[in-house]
Amino acid sequence: MKTNKTTVILAMIAIISILFCNYSYAETTQSISSEPNLTLYSDAAILIDSATGKVLAEKNSNEKMYPASTTKILTAIIALENCKLDTQITASYDAVMSIPVGYSNAAIQPDETLSLEELLNLFLIHSANEVGMILAEHISGSVENFANLMNQKATEIGCKNTHFTNPSGIHNEEHYSTAYDMALIAQYCMKNETFRSIVSKPSCEVAATDKYEDRYFVNTNDLIRPSSQYYYEYAIGIKTGFTSQAKNCLIAASKKDNMELITVILGAQTTPDGKSARYLDSINLFEYGFNNYKFEEVMSQNETVQEITIKNATKETKNLSLLIKDSISSTVPMNFNSENLDYSIELNENISAPIAEGSTLGKISYNIDGVTYTSDLIASHNVEKFDFILLIGQIILVIVVLIILAKLLSPKRNKKYKRKK
Numbered sequence: 001m002k003t004n005k006t007t008v009i010l011a012m013i014a015i016i017s018i019l020f021c022n023y024s025y026a027e028t029t030q031s032i033s034s035e036p037n038l039t040l041y042s043d044a045a046i047l048i049d050s051a052t053g054k055v056l057a058e059k060n061s062n063e064k065m066y067p068a069s070t071t072k073i074l075t076a077i078i079a080l081e082n083c084k085l086d087t088q089i090t091a092s093y094d095a096v097m098s099i100p101v102g103y104s105n106a107a108i109q110p111d112e113t114l115s116l117e118e119l120l121n122l123f124l125i126h127s128a129n130e131v132g133m134i135l136a137e138h139i140s141g142s143v144e145n146f147a148n149l150m151n152q153k154a155t156e157i158g159c160k161n162t163h164f165t166n167p168s169g170i171h172n173e174e175h176y177s178t179a180y181d182m183a184l185i186a187q188y189c190m191k192n193e194t195f196r197s198i199v200s201k202p203s204c205e206v207a208a209t210d211k212y213e214d215r216y217f218v219n220t221n222d223l224i225r226p227s228s229q230y231y232y233e234y235a236i237g238i239k240t241g242f243t244s245q246a247k248n249c250l251i252a253a254s255k256k257d258n259m260e261l262i263t264v265i266l267g268a269q270t271t272p273d274g275k276s277a278r279y280l281d282s283i284n285l286f287e288y289g290f291n292n293y294k295f296e297e298v299m300s301q302n303e304t305v306q307e308i309t310i311k312n313a314t315k316e317t318k319n320l321s322l323l324i325k326d327s328i329s330s331t332v333p334m335n336f337n338s339e340n341l342d343y344s345i346e347l348n349e350n351i352s353a354p355i356a357e358g359s360t361l362g363k364i365s366y367n368i369d370g371v372t373y374t375s376d377l378i379a380s381h382n383v384e385k386f387d388f389i390l391l392i393g394q395i396i397l398v399i400v401v402l403i404i405l406a407k408l409l410s411p412k413r414n415k416k417y418k419r420k421k
Helices: 002-029 068-082 093-097 116-124 129-140 143-157 179-189 193-199 277-292 388-409 411-420
Strands: 044-049 055-059 088-090 113-115 203-206 215-218 235-243 247-256 259-268 293-299 304-309 319-324 328-333 342-347 360-368 371-379
Touching: 044 179, 044 277, 055 179, 055 277, 068 116, 068 129, 068 143, 068 179, 068 193, 068 235, 068 247, 088 129, 093 129, 113 116, 116 129, 116 193, 116 203, 129 143, 143 179, 179 247, 179 259, 193 235, 247 277, 259 277, 259 293, 277 293, 293 360, 304 342, 319 360, 328 360, 328 371
Parallel strands: none
Antiparallel strands: 044 055, 044 259, 088 113, 203 215, 235 247, 247 259, 293 328, 304 319, 319 371, 342 360, 360 371
């Protein structure tokens, strides 16, 4: 009897566990982002404007996650900033052989020499993990030293919740980041034209060396491959990632008209109908961004924002226009109206003549959807100082001239002149 009761209890626990697991799966695969009409399947995601870094939509974007091979974008930008593209780099035995089984590679051989450009193509397009180790040794002498450099660079970029232990994203409990931090890194990387060019390529080819034959690889990012079911016509990069712990990851960028967006997808699996969540989430985020936002010049360069009067200036130059030094552009909602723009002006203290044209006299700040944009305010023309001493001298001179004229034209003087004659 006791055995039967135990069996029943265990069976009930098993049934409850199954039901609970199914419920949890449904919740995590169809979670709602910060936007009520946007469904995302991934554990974490974010959409930002590439130009300003403004967050347009997000889900768990500040939760620490494993970034897998999306890590490689930071390694690549460090390499681009420290080496020339034609730099010849030789692979060491340790670098090539340190990659765990199951991680992608490009079959680079020990003592094989390739240019930095070739290595970055293999690294960013095919996701060859040994390239990260090769670059780390070349730049910093060791993977450990290079990881320190990576963390320093991430901090400089603005990352708050990121720590890297290796250049390729090989799994490590202490190797983590967030969707937001990875978006900041991607935004920084996309400012480099060489980086942009490489990550936008559908494929790459590396010529044969004395160690290995020709190598040809297609990009692991399906968004930029026309033959893929996930091809997205506006996509221009950037990098995929996968480990069993990190699941599927993707950092992507797309550009439509004059607006460029960046998405980061972390912890993705498949949708209930068996499709890739990382691509669907990224495309859905891009479409949300393009359909609900626009990139607009809010204020134009040299546009007048205020008129001021300089008290100690000459009459001709005392009325001065304050001009915006730099145009201000932002990604704004489709229904945005610049006439309702909230702004504040802060002028320098004790503004007085003389003032040179183009001098900075203050600044203007705009608040657009919680983001502050600023520009210097400059003088529209030269302002000449009013010279009081010169004025007094001119007045005295005028008085003297008037006195002389008065004497010359006085009647008495004319009469005396006639008598003498």
